[in-house]
Amino acid sequence: MENNGKQVLEFKDVRLTYHTKAGETTAAEHMSFCVDEGEFIAVIGPSGCGKTTVLSLAAGLLRPSAGEVRVAGGAAHPGNIGYMLQKDELFPWRTVEKNLFLPLEIGKRDTPENRRRAVALAEKYGLGGFLKHYPAQLSGGMRQRAALIRTLASDPRLLLLDEPFSALDYQTRLNVCEDVCRVIREEKKTALLVTHDISEAISAADRILVLSARPARVIASHTLDFAETSPLKRRESPQFSGWFELLWKELNL
Amino acid sequence: MKNKWDAARARDKAPRAAGEGGEKPRADGLRTTKPHAEKPRGGKKQKPLYSREHMLYLKKRKRETALVQALRVGVLLLILGVWELVAQLRIVDPFIISSPSRICTTIADLAANGTLLYHIWTTLWETLAGFAIAVVLGTLIALLLWWSERALRVLEPYIVVLNSLPKIALGPVIIVWFGTGSTAILFMTVLVGIIVAILNMLGGFAATDPGKILLLRSMGASKFQILRKLVIPSSVPAFIGMLKICVGMAWIGSIMGEYISSNAGLGYLIVYGGQVFRLDLVMAATVILCVLAAGMYALVALAEKALVKK
Numbered sequence: 417m418e419n420n421g422k423q424v425l426e427f428k429d430v431r432l433t434y435h436t437k438a439g440e441t442t443a444a445e446h447m448s449f450c451v452d453e454g455e456f457i458a459v460i461g462p463s464g465c466g467k468t469t470v471l472s473l474a475a476g477l478l479r480p481s482a483g484e485v486r487v488a489g490g491a492a493h494p495g496n497i498g499y500m501l502q503k504d505e506l507f508p509w510r511t512v513e514k515n516l517f518l519p520l521e522i523g524k525r526d527t528p529e530n531r532r533r534a535v536a537l538a539e540k541y542g543l544g545g546f547l548k549h550y551p552a553q554l555s556g557g558m559r560q561r562a563a564l565i566r567t568l569a570s571d572p573r574l575l576l577l578d579e580p581f582s583a584l585d586y587q588t589r590l591n592v593c594e595d596v597c598r599v600i601r602e603e604k605k606t607a608l609l610v611t612h613d614i615s616e617a618i619s620a621a622d623r624i625l626v627l628s629a630r631p632a633r634v635i636a637s638h639t640l641d642f643a644e645t646s647p648l649k650r651r652e653s654p655q656f657s658g659w660f661e662l663l664w665k666e667l668n669l
Numbered sequence: 670m671k672n673k674w675d676a677a678r679a680r681d682k683a684p685r686a687a688g689e690g691g692e693k694p695r696a697d698g699l700r701t702t703k704p705h706a707e708k709p710r711g712g713k714k715q716k717p718l719y720s721r722e723h724m725l726y727l728k729k730r731k732r733e734t735a736l737v738q739a740l741r742v743g744v745l746l747l748i749l750g751v752w753e754l755v756a757q758l759r760i761v762d763p764f765i766i767s768s769p770s771r772i773c774t775t776i777a778d779l780a781a782n783g784t785l786l787y788h789i790w791t792t793l794w795e796t797l798a799g800f801a802i803a804v805v806l807g808t809l810i811a812l813l814l815w816w817s818e819r820a821l822r823v824l825e826p827y828i829v830v831l832n833s834l835p836k837i838a839l840g841p842v843i844i845v846w847f848g849t850g851s852t853a854i855l856f857m858t859v860l861v862g863i864i865v866a867i868l869n870m871l872g873g874f875a876a877t878d879p880g881k882i883l884l885l886r887s888m889g890a891s892k893f894q895i896l897r898k899l900v901i902p903s904s905v906p907a908f909i910g911m912l913k914i915c916v917g918m919a920w921i922g923s924i925m926g927e928y929i930s931s932n933a934g935l936g937y938l939i940v941y942g943g944q945v946f947r948l949d950l951v952m953a954a955t956v957i958l959c960v961l962a963a964g965m966y967a968l969v970a971l972a973e974k975a976l977v978k979k
Contacts, residue, residue: 475887495889505884509902521898522888570888 423489424574424606425451425474430483431631432469443469445631447483451574451606456597458609458617461627462667467610469632471576474608475499488573495523498567500580504559506551512538512562513547519570534569541565541599557588557595564596568603575600575607581616593620594647601645614667618659619647626666636666767948775953789957792923792934795851796965799858800919804912806859807866814867815874815900816892832864836922840929854926854934861922862915869914873907874900909973916965920958935961 430447433440443466451457461467472478473485476492485492498519506515516534520526538544543562551559560580567575580596581589597620600607611617617624618640626636640659642650650656719727749769755761756768763771779785814821836857843860847853877900885895927936935954942950 477883477886493889494887497887499884499887501880501884503880505878505881507881507899507902509905518898519888522885522890522894576887 422453423450424453424455424487425608426484426486427470427473428484428486430473430480430485432466432473432478433481442631444473445633447633449625449634449637451608453606454604456600456607456609456620456622457625458611458621458623459625459627460611460614460617460663460667461632462629463612465627465629466632467612467627468578470627471499471578471608471610474574474576496572496574498570498572498575500563500567500575500577502579502583504551504563506559506562506566508551511548511550512543512554515551515562516547516566516569518566523570525570530569533571534565537568538562538565541595556584557592560584560592561595561599564599568599568605573606575605577607577609579611579613580609582611582613590648597645597647614660614663615651615656616647618656618663619650624663626663638663764946765948767952771949772953772956775949776957779953788934788938788954789961791851792927792936792958793961795854795858795923795926795934796919796961799855799862799922800915802855802859803862803866803919804915807863807911807915808870808908810863811867811870811874812896814871816896821871828864828867832868836861837925837929840925843926844930849930851931853930854923857926857929858919858922861925862918865918866911866915869907869911870904873904873911876907877903905976909969909976912969912972913966916962916969920962920965924958 427447427449430444431442432444433442447470459467459470469478473480474487474492475497476485476487476494487493487496506512507518510518513535516538517526517531520530520534535547538547541561541564543558543565546554546558546562551562554562563580577596581593584592593616609617609620622640624636624638624640625634626638627633628635638659642653642655644650644653752766753769756763756766756771776785779788814824839860840857843853843856847856881899881903882895885899890898923934924936924939927934928940931937931940935958938954939951942948942954
């Protein structure tokens with residue numbers, strides 16, 4: 417199969433139809449886009465347009481009704497991506513360390529080497545002293561950081577972030593966003609962030625995809641022109657409000 | 670309050686030359702609600718230094734607890750005292766209401782002629798065996814029903830009907846099928862407990878956090894892995910709740926079984942005592958039952974502490 421080694425995620429003319437007792441809903445139609453290696457993409461769209469559907473398709477949890485979704489050159493299937501959810505979803509009966517090993521256990525890659533890698537990541541990002549603690553002993557921000565390290569522990573090619581900051585209070589949210597973005601950039605990960613928060617998208621991403629109302633398709637793709645990558649600094653920069661206005665208009669067309 | 674995230678981040682930036690110093694958990698990154706409950710995990714001992722006001726508060730709480738316990742015993746003593754008095758003064762005929770002292774004498778008599786332990790053991794054995802079978806079998810069936818949603822949908826109405834059916838209605842059928850021995854009583858005990866066990870465990874499994882299931886599925890987890898890593902560990906509280914309910918159910922089952930047909934056991938003593946109008950015997954057996962049931966409940970509560978210790 418063709419694989420130029422650069423495209424980590426590719427949607428080719430994807431359609432997705434949900435079937436329920438009440439009827440059928442087309443959540444996405446003619447949806448096409450690519451994500452290159454190392455890119456940080458944010459996906460925004462009007463509420464209820466099926467942003468999470470995009471992630472489920474990329475994760476291989478849903479099969480497209482038509483078209484094709486490819487991850488790292490192969491068909492999308494669970495296990496080769498890292499999924500981060502709104503809530504940290506740490507297992508309360510496991511220590512932080514055991515939570516980090518969870519994806520290794522599930523993927524049958526629970527080797528001493530992979531464990532060391534996960535622990536090294538945790539230590540690098542300030543969780544070293546909390547490995548033997550239970551999640552309930554950590555603050556909300558620390559928990560979300562642990563969730564990110566868990567996502568990275570299996571060394572996935574692609575990170576899928578489903579509004580990972582929306583459950584946090586505003587101040588923590590800015591700090592956690594700053595931190596998560598720094599980790600993702602330092603680890604040179606490819607990421608797809610779904611959010612309803614325009615300013616969050618502008619502050620975090622390299623490129624923003626704008627979705628239409630249902631059935632969703634990509635109506636615009638903007639490459640951001642910020643000099644800095646830090647979300648907090650971006651919020652202070654002069655271009656920020658320009659981008660905000662542009663995207664606000666696009667969403668309210 | 671200073672943001673905890675900031676504090677942790679500041680630590681990252683701090684030079685690591687301090688060696689191990691940076692690895693130790695710091696109290697400011699933790700959310701501690703009970704300082705005295707913190708274990709010296711990182712080798713750092715915390716001696717709680719409370720203000721005078723807090724010491725007074727603790728003292729007040731302690732006193733309140735002691736008072737509640739004293740009142741509990743007081744209530745029991747009061748009831749026993751009034752009961753004894755009413756019987757001694759013949760305000761009501763002790764032949765009808767018995768009395769604490771007569772109950773003690775009856776228990777002593779039973780112990781003297783060697784039948785006390787025999788009756789206790791008979792009922793206890795039926796109850797414990799029925800409890801164990803109902804819990805194990807009920808949990809296994811609930812697991813199978815969790816595994817196969819189709820089976821659950823097919824069987825659900827039958828389980829619901831069996832749950833609402835008063836099990837004693839099946840008494841004659843059970844006697845015809847299993848005879849009048851302890852097998853029939855055991856069957857009755859299992860029958861009373863198992864439906865409750867199934868329904869409680871099914872409820873526990875169904876309450877598994879859908880977000881965590883999604884997380885595991887995104888990691889490529891199989892159904893068995895989801896069961897083992899998530900559904901079973903997160904159902905431990907439901908399991909303990911079910912154990913507590915099943916303790917009561919098992920006693921209902923065994924005593925009901927003995928009412929229907931038996932020649933030994935505490936339920937037998939109660940029925941027999943009632944038939945020959947020996948209220949002392951009825952009350953004595955009931956008191957012993959109370960003690961045994963409370964003891965079994967205490968054991969389950971102990972198991973709960975051991976299982977949910979984090």
